[in-house]
Amino acid sequence: SxxxxxxxxxxxxxxxxxxxxxxxxxxxxxxxxxxxxxxxxxxxxxxxxxxxxxxxxxxxxxxxxxxxxxxxxxxxxxxxxxxxxxxxxxxxxxxxxxxxxxxxxxxxxxxxxxxxxxxxxxxxxxxxxxxxLGGSASGGDGTLMPGQSPVLRIIVENLFYPVSLEVLHQIFSKFGTVLKIITFTKNNQFQALLQYADPMNAHHAKVTLDGQNIYNACCTLRVEFSKLTSLNVKYNNDKSRDFTRLDLPSGDGQPTMDPALTAAFGPPFDLLSCVPPGLSMHTMTGALGPLAMPGSVSGRMTLHGMAPIAVHAVLLVSNLNPDVRVYGDVHRVKILFNKKENALIQMADATQAQLAMSHLNGQRLHGKVIRVTISKHQTVQLPREGQEDQGLTKDFSGSPLHRFKKPGSKNFQNIFPPSATLHLSNIPPSITDDILKELFAGTGYTVKAFKFFQKDRKMALIQLGSVEEAIQALIDLHNHDLGENHHLRVSFSKSTI
Missing domain, CATH: 3.30.70.330 (RRM (RNA recognition motif) domain)
Structure with a gap:
């Protein structure tokens, strides 16, 4: 131990x-x-x-x-x-x-x-x-012991919810006294440097938190030791903080925090009882204890500098085909009677709704821009028995197309924004590249490039003419029957050919 x-x-x-x-x-x-x-x-x-x-x-x-x-x-x-x-x-x-x-x-x-x-x-x-005080943890000869730096480098992957300096402070304070934090963005990734008072606290935090999710199925922590032994913090603001120096200026025109607030963001983060700031939610597994975003419950998320926004599983969507399930499992769809270009879509949980909104809002489909917002409704009501709604409301909760049935599924780790390159999987051995290219081209799409995975021919990448084409192709060809009891799985890729 x-x-x-x-x-x-x-x-x-x-x-x-x-x-x-x-x-x-x-x-x-x-x-x-x-x-x-x-x-x-x-x-x-x-x-x-x-x-x-x-x-x-x-x-x-x-x-x-x-x-x-x-x-x-x-x-x-x-x-x-x-x-x-x-x-x-x-x-x-x-x-x-x-x-x-x-x-x-x-x-x-x-x-x-x-x-x-x-x-x-x-x-x-x-x-x-x-x-x-600026020195180093040393061995008997005065040199830094391997892996004994009190400074950690933290990368947050799958950043689907904002992660603030305060959130990091609350999480990492569980393992010891945090002296300083500096946050920054590098290579389009949110990163942070965090200094403990004791290098062994840094070691314990690294072992415990590396690979954990802050919120359910997203915001994955990658934690490693920094080569630095001390951090130099010049300003106390939303990007950097020295918890030992409440007198530092805020810099960059940002308002100085009240010392009482700076001195404590509340008790150290209890990973067994806390949820994201501003959220009043039930417990759900799959993240740092019940720090996770919930399933099928509603609440409110407060982001810095923004008014609180409702967070639950129902989206208000314009021009979106209800068969698009790439960002979660669609449970119910209701096309609005008086505005049939609009629909309410109920996802499996608030996390999936947020993902769908962040990645699909503003994308083009059928020549129109999709608009996706969180609805004020918490559920999509099915019509009562005997009530006629002209087939505008459907329940998809039993659909075989759901990608995210299992909590903590690896599918959550492969969620990416729409791109012209699609990831194809579940391809049977008898299917060649020409068959797959013809499948897409014959459906009306421009195939610019195709490549099987070298180590696994069950998977491939295909590049189409545009992001809009790729969105439509995913709608049309996901779950396409390839024979031999194989149905094609289509998702957006982060890679290009």
Whole structure:
């Protein structure tokens, strides 16, 4: 099992705790640079406790009372201790996935020179302070240990919902104190650099979160160690944040955040109980715990700088053939009686509705531009028994064409915007490239290029004359019977020929 410890532990006896001597006057509740930590997990390491303090300044001493599940942390200044207590009053820190509680001690200074294990404590203080204050986590020879950088590089793939700096902070804070975050876009991918106080927290987060989805079937995290050992953050805004420096300017004309809000975005993200910000949803598997977008339920999503928008499974669509299921499973379709160029389409869940809207809105089909928006309706009602609706409402929930029946299906990982290149699969061995090219050309499409996959001739790419042609071809030829009990699967490709 993975251990977060940088150093081994041995319990302090109660007699040792009694031998601790203090300097200075005692104050029952007033600010002090010595802080008392309660509910400390027995298996915690010195480095993990020190990491609670380093975002706010240098930690100068530590005493662990393991038998009592308590500890004392001494900060270099009273101001740093005050900032730390204020922060953790609004954002309860977690160590080893357990909440701990920090308050002022009625002691002014720790003097632990005569206690055993202080050599190990001093080594931990030196290592963690060095990393947090711009140094590095080092081995005995002063070099950086392999895979021990406190800075992670994060790439978010399949970015179908906005991922903000705050969302990353909430997720990664579960594994330790996050000092700094910088977000940016590179190679058309949303990326971030995130610095922990403790490199072992970075290691734990990488092992746990790499490959996980933030929301159901999308926003996949790719996490790796950065070559950097410290981040230089100049501005506190939506793109970058130094959680140890609330005094930094916002830069770029962006409004400075209220320090109280900057100090805490709420408690660290509980991956077992939280959903995307602004969403009130039921639980669904397939993402970081029930962090996922839900199935068949409605709610509201609030995006930065935008009014809240309804998020559920029903779309209002113009000029869209109801057989297009490339972005999800269509459950019901209702053509509007007075506006037959418009229809309500109920997808399997809100995620699929959002995908269909983001990828199909503005595309051209039959010479007209498709308009796709989220409808105010939460479901498409079927006509009551005996009620005549001229066949304008149909239920497709039992259709054999659904691509996404299985939660977590690999099909979710191959969802791409419309393109002129189509991905073909489920091709039987007897079908040649000429047969497939003739199938598309004979249906009226311009075939510009064709290529079987070298390692798997069950799949191929075909490039048509335009994106509009490819959309129509997908409608016409998806599920086409190729014989030998094989039906052609057609989807948009991210590759070109």
């Amino acid at each position: 993975l251990s977060l410890s940088l150093f081994s532990l041995s319990p302090l006896s109660s007699s040792l705790s009694l031998s601790l001597s203090f300097k200075g006057d005692r104050s029952p509740c007033g600010p002090s640079r010595v802080l008392h930590v309660r509910k400390v997990p027995i298996e915690v390491s010195e480095a993990e406790l020190i990491s609670l303090g380093v975002p706010f300044g240098r930690v100068t001493n530590l005493l662990m009372l393991k038998g009592k599940n308590q500890a004392f942390i001494e900060m270099a200044s009273e101001e740093a201790a005050i900032t730390m207590v204020n922060y953790y009053t609004t954002a309860t820190p977690h160590v080893r996935n357990q909440p701990v509680y920090i308050q002022y001690s009625n002691h002014r200074e720790l003097k632990t020179d005569n206690l055993p294990n202080q050599g190990r404590v001093q080594a931990a203080l030196q290592a963690v302070n060095a990393v947090a």
